[in-house]
Amino acid sequence: MAVEESLASISNDLVYSAMAVYTAALGAFALDLAGRGAAARPTGTAPAEQSAVRSVAQRVSVPVAAGAAEADGPVVARAGENPAGENPAGGSHAGRGRWANAGGIAVSLTWLAFLLHLAAVTARGLSAGRAPWGNMYEFSTAGAVVVVGVFLVVLRTRDIRYLGTFVVGPVLLTLGLAITVLYTPSAQLVPALQSFWLVIHVSVAFIASALFTLGFSTSVLQLVQQRREESRAAGTIPRRGRFMDALPAAADLERSAYRLHVVAFPLWTFTVIAGAIWAEHAWGRYWNWDPKEVWSFVIWVVYAGYLHARSTRGWDGRRAAWFAIAGYGCVLFNFLVVNIFFVGFHSYSGV
Amino acid sequence: MSTTSEKPRPDPSGAAEAQPPGPPPEVTLPPLGAVGALRWAWRQLTSMRTALLLLLLLAVAAVPGSVLPQRRIDPARVGQYLSEHPRYGGLLDRLGFFDVYSSIWFSAIYLLLFVSLVGCVLPRSRAHLKALRAAPPRTPRRLERLPGHARVVVDLTVPEALDGAVRALRSSRYRVARHDDLSISAERGYLAETGNLAFHLALLGLLVAVAAGSLLGYSGQVLVVEGGSFSNALPYYDSFTAGPSVDRGTLAPFGLTLDRLRVRFDATATGSQFGAPREFDADLTVRDTPGAAPRKVTIHPNEPLDSGGVRVFIVGNGYAPVLTVRDGKGQVAFSGPVPFLPAGGNYKSLGVVKVPYAAPRQLAFTGFFLPTYALDPQAGPVSLFPDALMPRLALTAFVAQPGQRDALSSGGVYSLDVSRLQQLKGPDGDTLRLLVQPGATVTLPDGAGSVTFEGLRRYAALDVRYDPSKLWVLGFALVALAGVTASLFVRRRRVWFRVSADDDGRTVVEAAALARGDDPRLPDEVRSLLATAGMTPPGGRGAESEE
16 A cells, blocks of 8 residues: 555645744743732732632632542542632732733644644554554654643643643753654665554554653653742742742642642553563563663662552652653653664664 | 551551551570571562562663673674684583573572562462451541541431441442441452452462463474475474474464565655665465465565464565576576575675586585675675665686585575685685676676576565463453452552430541551541531531541
């Protein structure tokens, strides 16, 4: 079966269009964040009052992983619904000044970019008549669309707009890298990849990686927030990064990060198991310590460490956060370095 | 080691949690004496921090195996690495860095981890089994200090209120116990701890199953040329490894013939995808036992042959030129296909032809097969495309001393030891380089004989594998997945109701709940249980969290 060149080139145009819109969305998210910082700026507010505002803001915008995380229903109040009956408008929207609309614009732009991006990935798949993830370029573009998709889905129920900059920024970077460095012309698959396990194994890996990405961003924010809270407790007002004042408290960020990781971990476990089943079908061995397998295992172990660190008595969330960050480092390494530079059976980068 | 038990909260009910409330006691010096020291060491090993340290060590220890070549995957690359790094290669080798996953240190880490796991999981399993049989803990005296506390005045009698609460709890799948003090205690979410324990025990089972597989399984490799056959018995294998419990004499007695290997390469794609393989289909005729009726099977990557639990995978392919070699006396000394192993881009393949029966001088050839031949000014003969569009053999020839019969006895099938051979020279005195096209015969100088390139066949590289424990491995992996999912998502909750009559004779219901770990929905749970029991508080204000 031949490759539809016209569809492949439409896909490339769509990627560029999506990138342009993502860039605009990134700008809007940054303005939104700056506006939040300005609104939450402590100058002129009495400390007690300020902390009251903050606590309301936290209550309203406690982010949470997708609803699937909960075995017996959603756990945190939906955005806008407030268990304590307090005024939800409290800290997050009041007094936002001229950037009050930036957040909404950013979300709309992200939706537009996401649709363009999704169309690009779909066109790419149609051009070769297969799942659009057969080489590094396609892994990157399809993986990025899943990250944005998960973000937008979570956004429908929880106000996590404050994460937008940290989601759209990396996505834009990924697309840029993909189209310049990793680009591979559309083609059919090598026989080793011609299996329905490609669809199962890789798509679940995408979703797990997307959640790890969101979890990583949240954990980084948590560490930054924790530092600010500590320096504030020590009596110094942090001068830089005031936008952080609009974000939830470190403890809430920690809980959100945990919820994201708790969904991601079983999905990653499934990814590894599905990969092993596929390896057994293709090569006859379910586990051969191929570099890709080694790093998938390392990722699994590090995130298992995260879960254990979090339930270790006497440890605050900080050490667990470092585990999550290390785990995400391994995810990136597994994708970028192992695919391209390591010799192994998973040599499908196409680069 | 546990995945879900979280930092304990100060527990106002006292009886509700097995762990003592408040911060853990300070670490005290270990008591003296051998038993005490052992107990101390055991407690250290089974502590969460040790488990974490071992987990981290395991992750770090696994990394070198992805960076350095590993003997069990690619022994040739290990040899190459050792020769390229003579200074520290030997040291790394002694330390087991080329067999990371069977090295002492890697094994030590995971075995310690599993000992730690057992030490933690067994006592917890015992405690959990006890909890599964026991009634939910008694109602604490002061419910108002618990999260999700609610107090409602209802239009029911005390017994009606109690019955309603029990019904509501049962319909929400709580385990319920009624107490004499007109109170009810209930608990749900035992599955969380069950899943947690199942996860850890399944990992243990996984390890045992993998080990069993390496004891009872075997694997072997064989090249089969189109038209050629293979029987599942030791002499037919090119290489074979088996676990110590395998009876090498009685392998599953199937046999197969490779009728045809269909290979297609991408001739339309551009860039790095040009020439990428698109199809490897091997048409086989299989007999599951020597007397059985033959069946036709097509295998390709991702779809192996299965015969009595033994699976045959196609893992590679290449070209086997069919050659006829005549010796100095004009006799046919060799005739048949010779597999050439891919050694460069586009299936530029390396091969060796040994002709020990040539007389008076033994003959040997070595060189390349090029499926789409071109001559590169720098690199010499190259192949431009993996398919056989313009097949050529580029060979050099060697001869032994007349009458010497053991010049070819050393070296394997795919390597040539030239120490007792002499390379033939061309008329210009340079090394003789033959370029042979299909159908052509080239006569060697000095009356050494001739070589004919009769035709071209493909061969399939097959992996034969038998692993009787792999379904157990899969089963344990799936139990682990289910267990970890349950442990992370099922919420363990305890709920109490107390019913009393106040001074005005009205029935007052008090309810409260406690969860393991943080559970922001706990107040909602209490409210919805009250609603199910028909005890909706007036205006919703009565059922608010006291937090």
